[in-house]
Amino acid sequence: MPANESNDGSELWDAVDVFLSGKLGTTDAILEAAWQASAHAGLPPIQVTPNLGRLLQLLAQTQGAKRILEIGTLGGYSTICLARALPPGGCLVSLELETRHARVARKNIKRAGLQKLVTIEVGDAKQLLAKLVANKTAPFDFIFLDANKDGYPEYFRWSLRLSRPGTLIVVDNIVRRGAVIDGSSSDANVRGVRQLLDLIAAEPRVSATAIQTVGSKGYDGFVLARVTRLRPAAAGLRRGRRKSESRGQRSAAFAS
Numbered sequence: 714m715p716a717n718e719s720n721d722g723s724e725l726w727d728a729v730d731v732f733l734s735g736k737l738g739t740t741d742a743i744l745e746a747a748w749q750a751s752a753h754a755g756l757p758p759i760q761v762t763p764n765l766g767r768l769l770q771l772l773a774q775t776q777g778a779k780r781i782l783e784i785g786t787l788g789g790y791s792t793i794c795l796a797r798a799l800p801p802g803g804c805l806v807s808l809e810l811e812t813r814h815a816r817v818a819r820k821n822i823k824r825a826g827l828q829k830l831v832t833i834e835v836g837d838a839k840q841l842l843a844k845l846v847a848n849k850t851a852p853f854d855f856i857f858l859d860a861n862k863d864g865y866p867e868y869f870r871w872s873l874r875l876s877r878p879g880t881l882i883v884v885d886n887i888v889r890r891g892a893v894i895d896g897s898s899s900d901a902n903v904r905g906v907r908q909l910l911d912l913i914a915a916e917p918r919v920s921a922t923a924i925q926t927v928g929s930k931g932y933d934g935f936v937l938a939r940v941t942r943l944r945p946a947a948a949g950l951r952r953g954r955r956k957s958e959s960r961g962q963r964s965a966a967f968a969s
């Protein structure tokens with residue numbers, strides 16, 4: 714059921730989202746024009762909300778990001794938000810499958826005056842990511858995953874290869890109205906998100922959390938993962954740490 718037809722509070726979430734956006738000025742004429750142009754071109758209305766767009770901008774600014782990678786451009790709404798965080802000379806690479814979406818996005822980005830900072834690559838993100846790695850592209854400071862959810866596990870693996878210690882990876886739409894907790898789901902998007910979470914849980918190179926959200930786009934959430942190091946701890950080091958940990962546990966046991 715579409716979120717706004719239910720009586721689960723989503724009308725209120727929507728009203729509060731609009732209220733907060735108006736109060737804090739998280740939208741403006743440029744973003745409105747991008748939204749309108751995307752709708753006019755028949756693109757699906759699945760871009761981030763103004764408040765989430767501002768959050769992405771703030772996170773990238775806080776990160777001091779000079780190089781940003783985005784997977785899933787659509788009409789360039791989140792691209793504009795992220796590119797606004799860049800200093801002069803920074804760069805944002807956004808990957809998009811659909812030529813039509815990329816065309817709309819380029820116009821929106823030009824209208825926003827950000828075309829010198831943004832490159833949109835058209836194609837399947839898996840291949841484009843492999844190409845970035847093969848070309849030994851410099852690591853990105855901030856990575857935003859927002860394309861097909863069944864591709865998330867693979868996008869995350871590539872993202873790690875395009876990171877440095879300290880890179881922040883944000884992954885959108887991971888709660889899926891709560892369906893994320895359904896281990897028997899046959900929905901490819903839910904399965905993709907669950908595989909991503911398994912991958913992150915087993916990944917020693919990142920420190921991560923996930924936040925649930927409600928708002929104009931209903932009930933969802935995102936993952937924040939910070940890359941802490943590039944290589945898993947060497948086996949010898951791990952063995953050494955286990956030994957010293959068990960020594961520590963033994964001496965703690967003797968002490969108690």
Ligand SMILES: C[S@@+](CC[C@H](N)C(=O)[O-])C[C@H]1O[C@@H](n2cnc3c(N)ncnc32)[C@H](O)[C@@H]1O
Nearest residue numbers: 760761785787790791809810837838859860861
């Ligand atoms: C949720 S929309 C992105 C919204 C955008 N980040 C924003 O907030 O303004 C997802 C986009 O990912 C694109 N996409 C889907 N599968 C893809 C793939 N395999 N490779 C690259 N892009 C893909 C879709 O065409 C769509 O434009």
